[in-house]
Structure formats: C-alpha cells, structure tokens
Amino acid sequence: MSFVLVGAGPTGVELAGSLAELRNHILTRDYPDLQKEHMKVYLVDFLPKVLGPFSDEGSAAAKRFLVDMGVEVLLNVKVESYDGEEIKFEGGKTIKTKNVIWSAGVMGVVPEGLSKDVIERGNRISVDSINRIKGFENVFAIGDVAAMISEETPKGHPGVAQVAIQQGKLVGQNLIKLINGEPTEPFVYNDKGSLATIGRNKAIADLGKIKFQGFFAWLIWMFVHLISLLGFRNKVIVFINWISNYLANNGGARIIIRRFKPEELPKKDEQVAKAD
Ligand SMILES: Cc1cc2nc3c(=O)[nH]c(=O)nc-3n(C[C@H](O)[C@H](O)[C@H](O)COP(=O)(O)OP(=O)(O)OC[C@H]3O[C@@H](n4cnc5c(N)ncnc54)[C@H](O)[C@@H]3O)c2cc1C
Incomplete structure (x- = not known):
C-alpha cells in the first residue's frame, strides 16, 4: 500500500x-x-x-x-x-x-459578479492596501482569498491564519474610520514566524x-x-x-472494525427485495 x-x-x-x-x-x-x-x-x-x-x-x-x-x-x-x-x-x-x-x-471560492480582472492566481481576489476589492468602494476581501499584491508581496501574503486574523482586525478598525471620515491604515503583515x-x-x-x-x-x-x-x-x-x-507513545485514534464475515452479507435477491 x-x-x-x-x-x-x-x-x-x-x-x-x-x-x-x-x-x-x-x-x-x-x-x-x-x-x-x-x-x-x-x-x-x-x-x-x-x-x-x-x-x-x-x-x-x-x-x-x-x-x-x-x-x-x-x-x-x-x-x-x-x-x-x-x-x-x-x-x-x-x-x-x-x-x-x-x-x-487551495483555491479561493469567488462569488459571482466579480470581473475576471480582479481574480489572481489561485482564485484570489485582488485587493488594495486596506483589503478593498479593486474597483469597489465598499466590498472587502480578507484572509486566504485576498491577494494584496505589492512590490514587497508580489504573490500576495501567505495563506496562513495570522494573515487572516490580522487583516480581519484591521478591516474592522478601518471600517469604523471610513464611517467617521477618518484616514485609514494600510495593512502591514506582522510575521510572527x-x-x-x-x-x-x-x-x-x-x-x-x-x-x-x-x-x-x-x-x-x-x-x-x-x-x-x-x-x-x-x-x-x-x-x-x-x-x-x-x-x-500510542496515538488515540482507532478505527473500530469487526472481523469480516462474508456469510453476514444479504444475498443479491434479498437486496433487490428490500430495495423494492
Ligand atoms: C490542511 C491545512 C493546514 C493548515 N495549517 C495551518 C497552520 O498550521 N497554521 C496556519 O497559520 N495556517 C494553517 N493553514 C491555513 C489556514 O487554515 C488559513 O490561512 C486560514 O484558515 C484562513 O482563514 P480565512 O478566514 O481566510 O479562510 P477560511 O478559514 O477558509 O474560512 C473561510 C470560510 O468561508 C466559508 N465559505 C466559503 N465560501 C462561502 C460562501 N459562498 N458562503 C458562505 N461561506 C463560505 C468556508 O466554508 C469557510 O468556513 C492550514 C490550511 C490547511 C488547508
């Protein structure tokens, strides 16, 4: 095997x-x-x-x-x-x-209605420095599905949980700033290793x-x-x-199986009768 x-x-x-x-x-x-x-x-x-x-x-x-x-x-x-x-x-x-x-x-799951121009490699959606989808005022993408392409990140950020968490927090703060008419803060990834x-x-x-x-x-x-x-x-x-x-030193997960007994299987006729 x-x-x-x-x-x-x-x-x-x-x-x-x-x-x-x-x-x-x-x-x-x-x-x-x-x-x-x-x-x-x-x-x-x-x-x-x-x-x-x-x-x-x-x-x-x-x-x-x-x-x-x-x-x-x-x-x-x-x-x-x-x-x-x-x-x-x-x-x-x-x-x-x-x-x-x-x-x-993995591949991103992109909702319908987005232009192909904003879809990058791996079905990631192209976003600006505040995770706003390019061409939109009020639609954002964060985490794995977002491709924030810049000189420092030509392939976007890595698809890891820290990026998603940090972008989520910052977008939350930036939304409040946008509502209040304050300047927003660009995303800078703090790579913890x-x-x-x-x-x-x-x-x-x-x-x-x-x-x-x-x-x-x-x-x-x-x-x-x-x-x-x-x-x-x-x-x-x-x-x-x-x-x-x-x-x-013994993993806990086990598959519980019985010894296979062919005679326990219903005969073909019985299966057909049951299906009827
Ligand atoms: C096997 C594996 C191991 C990993 N190990 C690590 C690790 O050790 N450390 C690490 O940092 N990262 C790891 N990652 C990556 C990490 O899981 C991702 O980077 C992180 O989950 C991204 O978060 P997200 O919120 O962007 O996306 P996700 O966690 O994928 O969340 C997206 C959610 O949206 C839902 N969804 C999708 N489409 C729709 C729709 N149309 N309507 C409604 N809901 C929808 C999905 O079901 C999903 O629940 C691993 C990934 C994999 C696959």
Missing part, C-alpha cells in the same frame, strides 16, 4: 510525518501480521526543497527528519497525471497507488532570525498551539491528552 502526497509545504510535510509515525509505531502494534515495509509514504514536490517558504536550515532538517522516518522524498518532480491506479511524473517515472493526497494548495511539526520530538521553528529544529522547536510548536486554543478548560484537556499520548 502506498500513499503519495503531492506538495511538500507544511501540510504535506506534517501529513507525511503523521503517516510515517502511524506506520512505524501503530500499524505494527495493531496489525502484527502486516509488515511496515509494505506501506510506503512518498512526498513529492516540483521545488528543490521541502517547506519552500522556510529557511534553508529548517527545510534541510525537515527533509532529514522525514527520510529518517522512512518517507521517500521526491523533489524536482512534477505530477503529470493520475488515473486512480498509477500516478505519472514528468520524465516518465510512475508509482502504482490508490492513495494520492493533494497537499499542493513559521512552525511545522513532523513527528514526535521533531519540528521546525523559524522565528525571524531565531531558528530551532528538533525537540525544542517541537516544544515551541506545542506551546503556541496550546495557548491558541479558546478557553482554559480546552487548554487543560488537550494538554493532559498530549501528555498521556506522549507517555504511552
């Missing part, structure tokens, strides 16, 4: 790490008759590095962690086609798989000039995600779950 993840950004890297941990620790424990070598995890990208927007050190460490966990990382490789059985890459390489996971980005977790004790933290890889980055990842949860109760429950999972 093979899993091919297309796109080695944070989503692809984190999912490849999770699948590799599932194979290395859970599969062999829950299904001792299966051999982990039979489950292959591929991570494919046409860029020459994983975690493209991260620092070179972070990217190199992420690749090393993945390879150590048994993920086959294929870089400089572009997907050409997939027919449900086999994925083909430019240059002729193929992998037989029924499991292809697209982690190469990037985090990606690959597996147990393995993460990448690029916090401006400060960079960590490995266990300490993993602690930072957990701390940041824990404090971002709403409510004290949620924080405590998640923290206790994490501690117990860490000590048990």
Whole structure:
C-alpha cells in the first residue's frame, strides 16, 4: 500500500510525518501480521526543497527528519497525471497507488459578479492596501482569498491564519474610520514566524532570525498551539491528552472494525427485495 502526497509545504510535510509515525509505531502494534515495509509514504514536490517558504536550515532538517522516518522524498518532480491506479511524473517515472493526497494548495471560492480582472492566481481576489476589492468602494476581501499584491508581496501574503486574523482586525478598525471620515491604515503583515511539526520530538521553528529544529522547536510548536486554543478548560484537556499520548507513545485514534464475515452479507435477491 502506498500513499503519495503531492506538495511538500507544511501540510504535506506534517501529513507525511503523521503517516510515517502511524506506520512505524501503530500499524505494527495493531496489525502484527502486516509488515511496515509494505506501506510506503512518498512526498513529492516540483521545488528543490521541502517547506519552500522556510529557511534553508529548517527545510534541510525537515527533509532529514522525514527520510529518517522512512518517507521517500521526491523533489524536482512534477505530477503529470493520475488515473486512480498509477500516478505519472514528468520524465516518465510512475508509482502504482490508490492513495494520492493533494497537499499542493487551495483555491479561493469567488462569488459571482466579480470581473475576471480582479481574480489572481489561485482564485484570489485582488485587493488594495486596506483589503478593498479593486474597483469597489465598499466590498472587502480578507484572509486566504485576498491577494494584496505589492512590490514587497508580489504573490500576495501567505495563506496562513495570522494573515487572516490580522487583516480581519484591521478591516474592522478601518471600517469604523471610513464611517467617521477618518484616514485609514494600510495593512502591514506582522510575521510572527513559521512552525511545522513532523513527528514526535521533531519540528521546525523559524522565528525571524531565531531558528530551532528538533525537540525544542517541537516544544515551541506545542506551546503556541496550546495557548491558541479558546478557553482554559480546552487548554487543560488537550494538554493532559498530549501528555498521556506522549507517555504511552500510542496515538488515540482507532478505527473500530469487526472481523469480516462474508456469510453476514444479504444475498443479491434479498437486496433487490428490500430495495423494492
Ligand atoms: C490542511 C491545512 C493546514 C493548515 N495549517 C495551518 C497552520 O498550521 N497554521 C496556519 O497559520 N495556517 C494553517 N493553514 C491555513 C489556514 O487554515 C488559513 O490561512 C486560514 O484558515 C484562513 O482563514 P480565512 O478566514 O481566510 O479562510 P477560511 O478559514 O477558509 O474560512 C473561510 C470560510 O468561508 C466559508 N465559505 C466559503 N465560501 C462561502 C460562501 N459562498 N458562503 C458562505 N461561506 C463560505 C468556508 O466554508 C469557510 O468556513 C492550514 C490550511 C490547511 C488547508
């Protein structure tokens, strides 16, 4: 069984790490008759590095962690086609798989009525420095769907939660200013850094000039995600779950299945009768 993840950004890297941990620790424990070598995890990208927007050190460490966990990382490789059985890459390489996971980005959902001139790459809507859709006085777009293209951000801002949160707050303040006839404030992204977790004790933290890889980055990842949860109760429950999972080294999620008994299936005639 093979899993091919297309796109080695944070989503692809984190999912490849999770699948590799599932194979290395859970599969062999829950299904001792299966051999982990039979489950292959591929991570494919046409860029020459994983975690493209991260620092070179972070990217190199992420690749090393993945390879150590048994993920086959294929870089400089572009997907050409997939027919449900086999994925083909430019240059002729193929992998037989029924499991292809697209982690190469999302497309914006654009409402009808907007001119094509304001739609940018990835179906993002072109906005000015206060997130107002170009050509409109009172229509705004924020977050992933907004493309604020400037010299500093020729591709727009990254599609991450911080951009959406900061734009949401600023648009709220600017709306009040517009109503009061006051000058508005342009959006300036305060990049607090990037985090990606690959597996147990393995993460990448690029916090401006400060960079960590490995266990300490993993602690930072957990701390940041824990404090971002709403409510004290949620924080405590998640923290206790994490501690117990860490000590048990045994992921909690399981699919509960019964042993397959073919004789339990209704015969074809009975199915037709029931449908009638
Ligand atoms: C797998 C994955 C992992 C990610 N991990 C991270 C991460 O670790 N850190 C990080 O910062 N960012 C992460 N992101 C990105 C982050 O989720 C987005 O940047 C953020 O959610 C953007 O917020 P938003 O409000 O712009 O859009 P969204 O969160 O996508 O919200 C848009 C909402 O609008 C709704 N909607 C769409 N069309 C309509 C319509 N016509 N009518 C009504 N409702 C509509 C959608 O259903 C959705 O609920 C991740 C994204 C993905 C896909």
